Amino acid sequence: MRQTLLRLEGLSKSYPGVRANDDISFEIGEGQMHALLGENGAGKSTLVKMIYGLVRPDAGQMILRGEAYAPAVPSEARRKGVAMVFQHFSLFDALDVAENVALGMENPPALRDLAERIRTVSEEYGLPLDPSRLVGELSAGERQRVEIVRCLLQDPKLLIMDEPTSVLTPQEVEVLFRTLRKLSEEGTAVLYISHKLEEIRALCDEATILRGGKKVATCDPREKSARELAELMVGQLLTPPERPERPFGEVVLEVEKLSLKSNNPFGTSLKNISFQLRKGEVLGIAGVAGNGQDELLLMLAGELCAPPGQVRLKGAPIGDLGPNHRRGLGLVTAPEERLGHAAAPDMSLTENALLSGSGRKRLEKGGFIDWGKTEGFAREVIERFDVRTPGPDVLARALSGGNLQKFVIGREIELDPDVIIVNQPTWGVDAAAAATIRQALLDLAGKGAGVLVISQDLDELLEVADSFAALNEGRLTQVRPAKGLTVEEIGLMMGGAGDMHVAHEAAE
């Protein structure tokens, strides 16, 4: 038996109205790969924030290598050998790689020496990095390398990784796993947070599963099936969405050889994008974040204007029309960012329903709002999509991510569109809500609408999509039938395998 590195004893933490962590105890051994599993809101983040010194526990204690351990600030945790790779929120776009690394270190050497060490360490672990580049110019995978290298430079005893693979291609995940195994062999323990079960089964020796702030089990993930783990995590049985066979109709949405400059200095411009979407078809577009997904959505939604003829809805040019106009013609969208883009955070659900529904649902009369009808529309969405909220006059920001997402997508589906475009429909949404949303999209396709799903979650795409394409540096691969695609092939498409573009262009 390995020696214990960190022992947690009865950790508890409450926030107003929520018991985020309730009496959690487990041990992490030296050099162990320990998984922390749980749904969103199960309390994983709170727990690791306590270990990293960002949050103080209300009760309980931690013991690191036989000594009491209660970091008051992250720098104390770092001094004691605990490092953390964040899911987001810890890099600075306008600073270069070396500066970003230095900011996460206790006693960084002079920047020039640091640059040298970054090069050495990053190559030793197979994560090449150029210290002088601005972080804003890096891909998601490279950004994560910055975070990992930042931790490695401090010789951590325990490395906490918060959902590290959500932004990586399958090939990048392999590289990351090799790095983590190497670290583990060298004696560094890894606390690996994820809800991706196959990853955990491939990587970890032990898993602690949280649900609703409580520990439900500690087990060896290699001895359990993914389904058993999922049921422990969710506490109920899950049914995969039904996907009836259905014929595709005529083309409803068509984009032809469209190139468009991004409106964001760190964005990705779209390059020569072509695809067709037919009635009843679900087209999944994969890709690692920052490869043009946002721009594609903005272009299709009408927030970025394109030459009219290159975007056609049911044969009519719509490239230069704005979002409301397009919605009127039957094309609706739900962007990735729920708060602030899909919904106005400080407005009620009724008001948010009005914002997108006013045209198609005729919620306005002679320039005046019909509040009664609007509230009815909001209630309809809430009931049909099982949005858990006290009522339609609650502010959008008060809803949990999953519930707001159900509302935002439900609102668009209720408009009875011919084409719906969604970006990351289940990002940060719990499994039950995700299943509802996916089923709703499939039902809509069953009724004859064209559905376009942009997502970084491959499992999701394989579950719902009939056809599949990937975005890479603003280019879209050829659309292929989803049936029979292997993860390998998808990885190649996401990585922008060159021959596919050539074949695509030659075919035209």
Next chain:
Amino acid sequence: MILGSINPAVLMAALMVAATPILLAAIGELVVEKSGVLNLGVEGMMIMGACIGFIVAVNTGSPLIGFAGAALGGMALALLFALLTQALMTNQVASGLALTLFGLGLTALLGQQYVGITPPRTPRLDLGPLAEIPFFGRAFFRHDIVVYLSILLVGAVWWFLKYSRAGMILRAVGENHDAAHALGYSVKRVRLLAIVFGGACAGLGGAYLSLIRVPQWTEGMTVGAGWIALALVVFASWRPWRALAGAYLFGGVVVLQLNLQAAGVRIPVEYLSMSPYLITILVLVIISSGKGRGSLNAPGSLNRPFHASS
């Protein structure tokens, strides 16, 4: 040739004097904005510095003590702003505007008995033989100590932001306060210190007006210098040396406008007084069009309130 009647050396010297107040205020505000806070109260802190500096200098007879008092006066007002925006989480824009109005009103009251008095003279710094160099001596080496201090301050701020660890943390806080917080930096403490530094600089700038440039106390005597300083920070796209160049450019416009009038050129003065703001609007348009690196240098968290969520 109309410009023949203007002596370039004298013009240069006058330009440096005219530019110093806005340069001081701008370099302070630059640091504040780099930390992610937009303090629109520069005008208020400047007039506070002008008034307190004048009162202290008259009562002690020492302009240097006056300048120190001015810095404290600016800091006091800045602390009020920091309390409002960092502790009480009020809106930065509204608080900054209120600070300006409050400063103008308070100084009108405090300075009532000092109108019409002449302050003690600030001697020029004796630079020995340097001052005797033809042309350059007259243009650059016959100034008071504050002019040189302002240039030194620009260099110090540039070094601080570019090379020091504290400066890097300050930039990090301004770029992404959530990330800085997650790494364990105290966003509020960094911002508080930056705001107070900005207040001290604005106070010094104000005192330069009342003790050297004018030199007299009159109500509302900053007449928009604080706003020019604010514009200057954007114009300089948050780079210290560009702020220096911009201040001298704007200072030059002011001096030129006086000289051109004296030389009898018939351009309405209003055009020249408008020009700093026009240039700033142009720069803002260029930045927001997303071209060039200017847009990247703007602090990412500027004017976004920070709530520690964890």
